[in-house]
Amino acid sequence: MVVNDFDGRLKVLGALIVLVIAVLIARIGYLQIYDGEYYAGLADGNRIRLIPSMAPRGTFYDRNGQMLVTNRPGFTVSLLPLTAPISDDVIARLSALLNVPVEEIQKKIKAHSGFDPIRIKNDVGPEILTIIEEQKTAYPGVIIEVQSIRDYPYKEQGAHIFGYVSEISDEELEKRKDEGYKTGDIIGKAGLEKLYDPELRGTNGGEQVEVDVTGKPVQILGRKNPVPGCDLVLTIDQKIQAAAEKAVDEQLVKIGAKAAAAVVMNPQTGEVLALVSRPAYDPNLFAHGISSKDWKVINDNPNFPMDNKAVVGEYPPGSTFKIVTGTAALSEGKVTPEEKIFDSGHHWIIPKGNADGEALGWINFVEAMAHSDNVYFYEMGNRLGIDALERYARMFGLGEKTGINLPYESEGLVANRRYKEKVFGDDWYLSETFDAAIGQGFNLVTPLQAAMVMGEIAADGKRYKPYLVQRIVAPSGSVVKQFEPVLLSKLDVQPDIIRLVQQGLRDVTKFGTAASIFGPEFPVDIAGKTGTAENSQGKDHGWFVAYGPFVNPNIVVAVVVEQGGYGAQSAVPIGKKIIEAAFDIPDPEDTAKEEAEKKKEKETADAQAQAQTQSAQQ
Amino acid sequence: MSKRWLRRTDFNLVAATVAIIIMSLIIIGSATHINAATQERYWFVQRQGIFAILNGAVAIFLMNFDYKALQRYGNRLYILNLLMLLAVMFLGHSALGAQRWIQLGPITLQPSEFSKLIMIISLAAILEDKVGKLNNLHDLIPVALYVGLPFLLVLKQPDLGTSLVFMAIFVGMIFACGVNLRLLGGAFGVGIACLPILWHFLKDYQKMRIMVFMDPNVDPLGSGYHIIQSKIAVGSGMLLGKGLFGGTQSQLNFLPENHTDFIFAVVGEELGFIGAAFLLLLYLVLLWRGIMIARNASDTFGRLLAVGITSMWAFHVLVNVGMTTGIMPVTGIPLPFMSYGVSSLTTNIMSIAILLNIHMRKQKLLF
Numbered sequence: 001m002v003v004n005d006f007d008g009r010l011k012v013l014g015a016l017i018v019l020v021i022a023v024l025i026a027r028i029g030y031l032q033i034y035d036g037e038y039y040a041g042l043a044d045g046n047r048i049r050l051i052p053s054m055a056p057r058g059t060f061y062d063r064n065g066q067m068l069v070t071n072r073p074g075f076t077v078s079l080l081p082l083t084a085p086i087s088d089d090v091i092a093r094l095s096a097l098l099n100v101p102v103e104e105i106q107k108k109i110k111a112h113s114g115f116d117p118i119r120i121k122n123d124v125g126p127e128i129l130t131i132i133e134e135q136k137t138a139y140p141g142v143i144i145e146v147q148s149i150r151d152y153p154y155k156e157q158g159a160h161i162f163g164y165v166s167e168i169s170d171e172e173l174e175k176r177k178d179e180g181y182k183t184g185d186i187i188g189k190a191g192l193e194k195l196y197d198p199e200l201r202g203t204n205g206g207e208q209v210e211v212d213v214t215g216k217p218v219q220i221l222g223r224k225n226p227v228p229g230c231d232l233v234l235t236i237d238q239k240i241q242a243a244a245e246k247a248v249d250e251q252l253v254k255i256g257a258k259a260a261a262a263v264v265m266n267p268q269t270g271e272v273l274a275l276v277s278r279p280a281y282d283p284n285l286f287a288h289g290i291s292s293k294d295w296k297v298i299n300d301n302p303n304f305p306m307d308n309k310a311v312v313g314e315y316p317p318g319s320t321f322k323i324v325t326g327t328a329a330l331s332e333g334k335v336t337p338e339e340k341i342f343d344s345g346h347h348w349i350i351p352k353g354n355a356d357g358e359a360l361g362w363i364n365f366v367e368a369m370a371h372s373d374n375v376y377f378y379e380m381g382n383r384l385g386i387d388a389l390e391r392y393a394r395m396f397g398l399g400e401k402t403g404i405n406l407p408y409e410s411e412g413l414v415a416n417r418r419y420k421e422k423v424f425g426d427d428w429y430l431s432e433t434f435d436a437a438i439g440q441g442f443n444l445v446t447p448l449q450a451a452m453v454m455g456e457i458a459a460d461g462k463r464y465k466p467y468l469v470q471r472i473v474a475p476s477g478s479v480v481k482q483f484e485p486v487l488l489s490k491l492d493v494q495p496d497i498i499r500l501v502q503q504g505l506r507d508v509t510k511f512g513t514a515a516s517i518f519g520p521e522f523p524v525d526i527a528g529k530t531g532t533a534e535n536s537q538g539k540d541h542g543w544f545v546a547y548g549p550f551v552n553p554n555i556v557v558a559v560v561v562e563q564g565g566y567g568a569q570s571a572v573p574i575g576k577k578i579i580e581a582a583f584d585i586p587d588p589e590d591t592a593k594e595e596a597e598k599k600k601e602k603e604t605a606d607a608q609a610q611a612q613t614q615s616a617q618q
Numbered sequence: 619m620s621k622r623w624l625r626r627t628d629f630n631l632v633a634a635t636v637a638i639i640i641m642s643l644i645i646i647g648s649a650t651h652i653n654a655a656t657q658e659r660y661w662f663v664q665r666q667g668i669f670a671i672l673n674g675a676v677a678i679f680l681m682n683f684d685y686k687a688l689q690r691y692g693n694r695l696y697i698l699n700l701l702m703l704l705a706v707m708f709l710g711h712s713a714l715g716a717q718r719w720i721q722l723g724p725i726t727l728q729p730s731e732f733s734k735l736i737m738i739i740s741l742a743a744i745l746e747d748k749v750g751k752l753n754n755l756h757d758l759i760p761v762a763l764y765v766g767l768p769f770l771l772v773l774k775q776p777d778l779g780t781s782l783v784f785m786a787i788f789v790g791m792i793f794a795c796g797v798n799l800r801l802l803g804g805a806f807g808v809g810i811a812c813l814p815i816l817w818h819f820l821k822d823y824q825k826m827r828i829m830v831f832m833d834p835n836v837d838p839l840g841s842g843y844h845i846i847q848s849k850i851a852v853g854s855g856m857l858l859g860k861g862l863f864g865g866t867q868s869q870l871n872f873l874p875e876n877h878t879d880f881i882f883a884v885v886g887e888e889l890g891f892i893g894a895a896f897l898l899l900l901y902l903v904l905l906w907r908g909i910m911i912a913r914n915a916s917d918t919f920g921r922l923l924a925v926g927i928t929s930m931w932a933f934h935v936l937v938n939v940g941m942t943t944g945i946m947p948v949t950g951i952p953l954p955f956m957s958y959g960v961s962s963l964t965t966n967i968m969s970i971a972i973l974l975n976i977h978m979r980k981q982k983l984l985f
Contacts, residue, residue, distance in 0.1 A: 005750060005796050006749060006750075006794060006795075006796060006918075006921065007913055009793055009794050009796060010794060010909055010912055010913050010921075010925070012793075013790065013793065013794065013909055013925065013928070013929075014906065014909040016932075017902070017905045017906065017909065017928070017932050018902065018906075020932060020935070020936045021898050021899070021901060021902045021905075021935075024898055024935070024936070024939045024940065024943070025895050025898050025899075027939075027940075027943045027945055028852060028886060028891055028894050028895065028898075028939075028943060029891060029895075031849060031852050031853040031886075031943055031944075032852060032853055032855050032856050032857065032886065032890060032891040032894070033856065033857060033891055035853050036853055036854065036855070036856035036857070036891075037856075038853065039849065039850050039852070039853025039854040040853070040854040040856055042850045042853075042854065043850050043851065043853075043854035043887075208846065222846060
């Protein structure tokens with residue numbers, strides 16, 4: 001019984017096997033006999049070409065949903081590689097049409113292997129498109145590929161935040177082959193474009209196209225639609241960004257300076273609201289291959305337009321460093337808020353004094369801060385010593401990267417004994433402590449670090465990691481990654497001491513070094529600190545750091561103007577305009593202008609109306 | 619001795635096997651451009667030929683032993699199998715995203731190939747006393763777990779193709795064992811219900827392959843390319859083929875891996891429908907003999923061995939040819955005796971040796 005059953009099952013298996021073979025024979029019969037002619041045609045000299053289509057990169061939006069960086073369609077003229085060599089006539093005609101030398105086209109053809117198109121010229125105008133479409137027979141094997149080209153509608157604005165894209169280099173390709181990068185890919189080279197390239201690039205698609213002997217596409221055999229990259233929603237506020245850019249540009253023209261940087265942040269979260277660096281560049285130039293002429297202009301500029309000075313530039317902090325020195329002195333009990341120190345114009349141990357030799361007489365902490373008195377802070381340095389100064393500077397996060405999501409951030413430098421020993425092989429001198437106490441000498445900070453120091457005072461000692469991206473959003477609309485504020489550290493300083501420092505800083509815009517610019521009528525309470533950093537290479541660098549409103553601040557600003565001279569005259573006006581934009585305070589100059597324009601308009605309208613009535617009367 | 623030995627040989631099986639191997643050597647030669655004047659042009663053919671002869675000699679020598687002895691080693695072979703698969707995990711080197719190979723001197727071994735035959739032997743050994751006794755879950759689950767462990771190890775490599783072969787062997791053998799059909803149907807149901815979980819374990823490239831099978835246009839530049847190109851190769855062979863070395867698809871390298879997994883496309887292109895159908899008929903002979911040997915075997919163990927081996931080959935042929943002609947997803951499993959690969963060839967010739975051995979000792983001769 002069992003044996004019979006076994007045998008029965010084996011018969012079923014045998015029948016199944018016959019069925020399998022029959023199905024397979026039927027299948028090859030269908031492919032080879034029924035459809036054979038069709039496939040023979042396809043295989044004839046293999047008429048299949050791969051035409052990749054690049055995925056559009058993700059879009060950048062500001063915090064209010066305003067589009068900052070996008071893509072536009074561009075047309076690329078390419079040659080489809082054929083079994084027969086491309087005729088010299090066609091190459092000559094193409095060379096004339098595209099204004100590309102014949103040798104260059106031939107070089108590209110020679111260097112190419114495989115069956116995807118040979119790109120001859122990117123981003124051609126519509127007139128070339130029309131000519132090629134209309135005279136198809138004159139251009140066999142020439143195709144037009146539609147590619148999405150990166151578009152920065154605000155041009156230079158935000159260039160250092162966004163960065164730029166261009167074709168992947170050989171070294172990058174070597175390094176990132178495993179991540180799926182291929183020759184000819186467009187890759188982010190700087191800024192957020194570089195850092196978030198894997199998220200932004202999307203997945204390329206393409207078409208498998210059947211072409212005839214002349215290379216003309218006959219039909220599409222398969223298509224894979226490209227998947228767009230993820231979008232970035234930035235922390236940037238385009239309104240503040242635009243105002244900051246404008247303010248910097250106007251001020252640079254006004255005072256004849258060439259380079260500057262500004263950072264605007266929310267001190268309670270670390271969100272970067274605006275970030276400006278000058279001189280800048282237009283990232284659009286790189287999107288379709290920068291011309292050597294344009295590159296020469298950028299490259300020959302002595303002020304390095306490609307550098308993001310807000311995070312890469314290192315400057316002596318000047319008097320803005322007095323925030324650190326003052327906090328340290330109070331916190332270490334080296335001075336009381338009430339103690340008055342006599343400023344005779346010079347310190348009594350080492351004859352170093354105020355910038356213009358002025359003498360303020362007996363002053364306490366808040367007064368010294370407001371008027372940025374050097375003699376008072378030399379004495380604080382004297383009482384603290386360089387080691388305590390160094391400790392506090394590091395507590396504020398100086399001398400290390402802030403960790404902002406931008407490439408190539410600088411660390412800055414905190415003046416200390418070991419550095420001097422290492423670099424100069426020399427002992428530390430008291431005069432160097434004096435210099436360090438007022439932010440000169442070895443100290444170096446980036447504008448972003450300067451904003452961080454001010455932000456820590458504004459946020460009652462809390463140090464938040466600065467960041468530029470709120471969230472990464474997939475094309476489907478789902479959030480891939482959400483960025484939250486990251487608390488890095490908290491100043492180990494009593495709250496009442498921070499409050500004293502805050503007071504001193506408020507008096508800067510009330511009675512002190514920035515008071516003349518802000519004026520008594522300024523509608524928002526602002527705390528600030530000016531700085532003028534000595535520069536061995538030329539004119540002094542001007543600094544201004546500020547936060548507001550004084551109670552519950554949500555804006556912190558840092559501005560540096562390279563070789564701008566006094567901070568109060570170079571950097572403060574920029575800072576003030578940024579603050580006005582952030583708090584929607586109408587600029588008195590602009591209002592006056594607007595009113596004048598309105599008046600003029602009204603006058604002309606009146607005149608016209610009058611003229612009309614007159615002519616009507618006639 | 620030798621005369622009796624010859625008399626008892628299944629000549630149809632031997633003839634079909636030898637014919638397929640000869641075709642294989644010719645087609646591998648064509649696919650690896652033996653006609654082109656390069657230094658290594660004979661490398662693949664030489665290697666495959668030498669291993670065919672060596673294995674054939676070993677197979678003849680093995681005729682002296684009775685396959686029934688294998689039954690006693692069932693469990694030991696099972697342990698060896700697990701150890702071998704674990705060794706791949708820790709020592710193996712990966713290629714094309716999978717960790718399947720072990721380097722042994724000049725030879726790279728692919729243990730999952732041997733693993734199939736070992737699995738058949740150990741499974742036959744434990745199923746031997748269960749014929750007609752697989753009527754409920756209680757009976758079936760221990761057997762399923764026995765196969766499940768090596769199955770998961772192979773899946774982990776990851777080698778989806780071979781793990782599916784394990785499934786085919788398992789199903790073929792328990793079917794022959796008289797498993798309750800409702801139980802088998804239920805197991806299938808559960809299996810299909812578990813597919814989403816399995817999907818989760820698949821690597822991205824495997825998911826892509828399955829998606830491409832559903833619609834080759836999902837990825838025409840990647841894995842879809844294989845399917846489109848191999849269909850073109852087979853189809854363009856038409857009735858008579860383009861002649862040896864005449865296949866433009868394979869000679870011009872449009873077809874990837876054309877001497878291994880996609881070798882059937884070369885057969886189709888160069889030998890046409892006539893050649894490809896002839897090859898499939900040779901497989902029919904091979905498989906048919908497998909079933910007949912099972913039916914006539916003198917004991918249950920032998921019957922189960924023959925069924926397991928036949929199921930394995932049938933599944934290989936179906937999936938491989940199906941993949942090449944675009945009716946099955948791309949899973950890297952070779953065409954038995956045709957695809958280039960030393961491990962696969964060795965396993966298959968050893969399987970032939972076992973079949974011949976069973977045939978030699980079939981029931982009728984006992985009387």
